[in-house]
Amino acid sequence: MNIIYFLIGCSVLLALVFLGAFFWAQRNGQHDDLYTPSVRILLDDEPTDKDKK
Numbered sequence: 001m002n003i004i005y006f007l008i009g010c011s012v013l014l015a016l017v018f019l020g021a022f023f024w025a026q027r028n029g030q031h032d033d034l035y036t037p038s039v040r041i042l043l044d045d046e047p048t049d050k051d052k053k
Contacts (some may be wrong), residue, residue, distance in 0.1 A: 025031065
């Protein structure tokens with residue numbers, strides 16, 4: 001029975017770590033630009049000197 005209390009404590013601690021990581025990402029602007037990554041594959045890259053030869 002003691003192992004259940006340990007596992008519940010570990011899962012709550014892990015959930016708090018993930019919640020903290022989510023709020024850290026929100027505060028640092030990780031999810032600000034949702035449009036550009038979805039269309040980046042459609043945009044052409046600038047040609048380099050190696051491509052021009």
